[in-house]
Amino acid sequence: MTHTYQLTGMTCSGCENKVKSNLLILPNVTTVEVSKDINSATISMDNHIDLNALQAALGGKDSKYQITDLAPTNAIEEKKSWLETYKPILLIFGYVTAIAAIVSWQNNTINLMVFMRIFMAGFFLTFSFFKLLSLKAFAESYAMYDIVAKKFSPWGYIYAFIELGLGLSFALNLFPTAVNWVTLIVMTVSIFGVLESVLNKRKIQCACLGAVFNLPMSTVTIVEDAIMIAMSAAMLVLM
Template structure:
């Protein structure tokens, strides 16, 4: 693996950073991208060398406000992060949410599966919506890179974050469980389609599940995350 450092101008906000990162990650042979608007820099990991012209084209061509120029090269052999390091934020969230759900669901020395799923889904949606709300614009731009609805309807990213918030509050207060589970089943099924398409086609796109806070790659972890919500909502509907 090789890592190249470039000067990259034109970024003025975190939304710009997110857009530039996603545009570069789509390129074949690009494995990682780190950008900084403060330093006007981009550090790009590659399996094979990608020319400067290809990088500029991915950013919108020579007329784009984002201009990339070469500054320094260096190769890195053992800088790839482990799977656990890469997905540590999601693993920690799932661990905490699972622990809290088990605490609430353990009643009379038995595990109440319905309570466990309801509390888990409440925690899942509230935590994930929180990270999206930290930078709603950046999340919406990142989400539009792969979601089948957001690609055609750019405002869907904003709507989706509030839907997650509403679902989280609804599950927390146990409001209209049948309606909540149907909404979850439909929304998460639609969401997983874009994820599946990106993973199957091996697109190197940043996952927007935790907004623009963490640089998490799209992978089977994202599929599992959505699939759990789909399975839980379906199971609760069947039991009801």
């Protein structure tokens, strides 16, 4: 279910990010969208959450952030299917797979090494693009679950450019051994935070496509990282 509330006290993007983060850690909250311009918060939740609990998450009744109900007509049921939820990432994987298959088609068969290299180039270039669209928002979301970004906040900013560099390196076939080792290490470290969040059933936003799409953290994110780990390891072995 999705409810829209009036939320006052936000004066900058930092306020918006703080409010969003505080609400996302509540049990049963799946997504949160806030706007300082229209003083609103739209919250999707698995089960209804009392207004007092929402206010407590924002610092209590004395907080500068005050959340109140709007008219009941603004509360709507919104249940998305699995396919609707993950449509953006499924489309990206479909396009990248198709391009990799076309480029790697040689002598009436697919060259596996070329396929994996082009797939990973497309993957990293596309995902880094969405992260760079709103780098600050990505870094803040990433710090909510990544084991490195939690302790070293600039890592979110660095990570987006690492993905960009890996994408370009795979596309140009530069230093393949070193690039695959970096991919293997970076993605292995990344998957630990994802596994922890999914196993603990934390309802937080996945930052894999930056802040553009509200994708919930789930096994899909684990599969995404695992594919990159498996491909980089396979390429190292086949070399």
